[in-house]
Amino acid sequence: MTKTPDTPAPCPGMGDIHHNNPEEPVEQLPRRVPELVVTCEPCVTQCDQSPHGPTTGPHHPDEESICSDSGLSGSPASSLELRKLSNASSAGLSPASSFEECEEDLMGYGECNSQTLTQDGGLFPGEPVTTDLWKKSKAMVNWSPPSVPVRKRSPWVQVVGHAGNFQTDSDGRLLKKYCECEQLCFLQLMSDRLRPFVPAYYGVTQREEQDYNLMDDLLADFDSPCIMDCKMGSRTYLEEELKKARECPQPRKDMYEKMIAVDPHAPTAEEQAQQAVLKTRYMQWRETLSSTATLGFRIEGIKKTDGTCNTNFKRTKYKDEVVQALEDFVDNNMLILKNYQQRLKELRIVLGNSDFFKAHEVVGSSLLFVHDQTGKAGIWMIDFGKTVPLPSPLSLDHRSPWAEGNREDGYLWGLDNFIDILTSMLPEK
Ligand SMILES: O=P(O)(O)O[C@H]1[C@H](O)[C@@H](OP(=O)(O)O)[C@H](OP(=O)(O)O)[C@@H](OP(=O)(O)O)[C@H]1O
Numbered sequence: 129m130t131k132t133p134d135t136p137a138p139c140p141g142m143g144d145i146h147h148n149n150p151e152e153p154v155e156q157l158p159r160r161v162p163e164l165v166v167t168c169e170p171c172v173t174q175c176d177q178s179p180h181g182p183t184t185g186p187h188h189p190d191e192e193s194i195c196s197d198s199g200l201s202g203s204p205a206s207s208l209e210l211r212k213l214s215n216a217s218s219a220g221l222s223p224a225s226s227f228e229e230c231e232e233d234l235m236g237y238g239e240c241n242s243q244t245l246t247q248d249g250g251l252f253p254g255e256p257v258t259t260d261l262w263k264k265s266k267a268m269v270n271w272s273p274p275s276v277p278v279r280k281r282s283p284w285v286q287v288v289g290h291a292g293n294f295q296t297d298s299d300g301r302l303l304k305k306y307c308e309c310e311q312l313c314f315l316q317l318m319s320d321r322l323r324p325f326v327p328a329y330y331g332v333t334q335r336e337e338q339d340y341n342l343m344d345d346l347l348a349d350f351d352s353p354c355i356m357d358c359k360m361g362s363r364t365y366l367e368e369e370l371k372k373a374r375e376c377p378q379p380r381k382d383m384y385e386k387m388i389a390v391d392p393h394a395p396t397a398e399e400q401a402q403q404a405v406l407k408t409r410y411m412q413w414r415e416t417l418s419s420t421a422t423l424g425f426r427i428e429g430i431k432k433t434d435g436t437c438n439t440n441f442k443r444t445k446y447k448d449e450v451v452q453a454l455e456d457f458v459d460n461n462m463l464i465l466k467n468y469q470q471r472l473k474e475l476r477i478v479l480g481n482s483d484f485f486k487a488h489e490v491v492g493s494s495l496l497f498v499h500d501q502t503g504k505a506g507i508w509m510i511d512f513g514k515t516v517p518l519p520s521p522l523s524l525d526h527r528s529p530w531a532e533g534n535r536e537d538g539y540l541w542g543l544d545n546f547i548d549i550l551t552s553m554l555p556e557k
C-alpha cells in the first residue's frame with residue numbers, strides 16, 4: 129500500500145518532476161497539443177509505513193464495509209480518512225450507484241487522451257512515461273481525437289486498499305496518492321519486460337496540493353467488469369518493518385480490533401491486556417489465517433458484474449476454498465478461466481526474464497484480475513508501495529522459503545500454486 133507523507137521533500141536524483149495536470153484543457157494547435165505542465169515541484173519522501181503512531185491508529189475493525197465505488201472519484205482524497213476497505217461481504221452494490229455521472233468518452237479512450245513526453249521533447253498521446261524520457265521538459269504535442277463512436281465508460285471501482293488513496297481523471301486515468309517507492313518502481317517498469325503486465329505510468333500530477341502517481345485505469349476497456357484483487361507472496365510486510373517493530377515497537381489498537389473482530393481468541397494475554405498488537409504480529413496472523421502462508425497468495429476482494437462485492441476472504445485458506453471463490457468469480461466460465469491461466473503462464477515467463485523482478489523484493493503487491501461478459505480477461509500487477517530494490521549482489525529466486533535476512537518474498541511460489549489451481553479447475557484436454 130502507499131502512504132502519503134506529511135512533509136514534501138526534494139526528490140534526490142530524480143531530475144525535474146513533471147506534474148501533469150489531468151484537468152488541464154487541451155488546446156488545439158496545428159500538429160501540437162498543449163504544453164504539459166512541467167515544473168520542478170517538491171515531491172515527497174519515502175512512504176510513511178506507519179502513519180498512525182502507537183495505539184492511535186484509525187478505528188477500523190473487521191466491520192462490514194464496501195468495495196469502494198462510493199464517490200472517491202473526483203472527490204478530494206485528502207478529505208477522506210485513509211482506511212482499508214475491509215470485509216464487505218456480498219454487499220449488492222451497484223457499481224454506478226454513488227459515482228459521479230459517467231462521462232461520454234471515446235472508444236479506447238485510455239489510448240488516446242493521455243499526454244506523454246517523446247524523444248524529441250514533444251508529447252504523444254497515450255504513451256506512458258519511460259525512464260529515459262522522464263527528464264525531458266517543456267514539451268508540446270499536437271493531437272486531435274479520432275472520430276470514433278462514443279460509449280459510456282463504466283465508472284472506476286476500487287475493490288480493496290486504502291479509501292481516499294485514489295481519484296480518477298476525465299481521461300480515464302487513475303491518480304494514486306504519491307509514494308516515492310511506487311514512483312521509482314513504475315519508472316523502471318516502463319522500460320522493463322514487465323511493462324505489458326503493469327498499468328501504463330504517466331508521471332506525477334498534482335491536485336489540490338496533493339501529489340499523485342498517474343497511471344492507466346485498468347478497467348477502462350471493460351464493460352461492467354468483474355474484478356478480483358489477489359495479494360501475492362508468502363509475506364506481506366518488509367524485513368525493514370520487522371526491524372523497526374523490534375527497535376521501536378508501536379502497538380496498534382486498530383489492528384487489535386480488526387483481529388478480535390475475526391477471532392476474539394487470537395490475541396495473547398499480553399495483547400489482550402494492552403488491547404493492541406504490533407503490526408508485524410497482525411500481518412503474520414493474517415498470513416497464517418489466509419492462504420498467504422500455505423499457498424503464497426490470497427484473495428483480497430472480488431467485485432462482480434452485478435455490483436456485489438466481497439472482501440470477506442480473511443479465512444479463505446485452503447485450496448478447495450480458493451477454488452470455490454474462483455468458480456464464483458468467473459461464474460463457472462471455463463473460457464475466462466483458460467484466459468486467466470494463459471495470462472498467468474505468460475506472466476511467469478516474463479517475470480523469469482525481468483531485470484526489475486530479479487532486483488526487487490516484491491511485498492504486498494497484488495494481481496488485479498479483470499474480465500467482462502464478452503470473455504475479455506486481463507491480469508496486471510499493481511501496488512508497488514512495498515516493492516524495494518535489493519542490495520547488490522543479492523538476488524532472489526522468489527520461490528525459496530523466507531528466513532529473516534534472505535529477503536525472499538515467495539512471489540513465484542504463489543504464482544506456481546495459482547497456475548496449478550487454475551489448471552486443476554480446467555477440463556482435461
Ligand atoms: O487488509 P487488512 O487486514 O485490513 O490489513 C491492512 C493491509 O495489510 C494493508 O496492506 P495493503 O495496502 O497492501 O492491502 C496494510 O497497509 P501497508 O501496505 O501500509 O502495510 C495495512 O496497514 P496499515 O496501513 O499500517 O494499517 C493493514 O492494516
Ligand SMILES: Nc1ncnc2c1ncn2[C@@H]1O[C@H](COP(=O)(O)OP(=O)(O)O)[C@@H](O)[C@H]1O
Pocket residue numbers: 129130285286287288289290291293302327343344345346347355357494496510511512513
Ligand atoms: N491501475 C488500476 N486500475 C484499476 N483499478 C486499480 C488500479 N490500481 C488499483 N486499483 C484498484 O484499487 C485497489 C487498491 O489498489 P492498491 O494499489 O493495492 O491500493 P493500496 O495501496 O491503497 O492498497 C485495487 O484492489 C483495485 O481495485
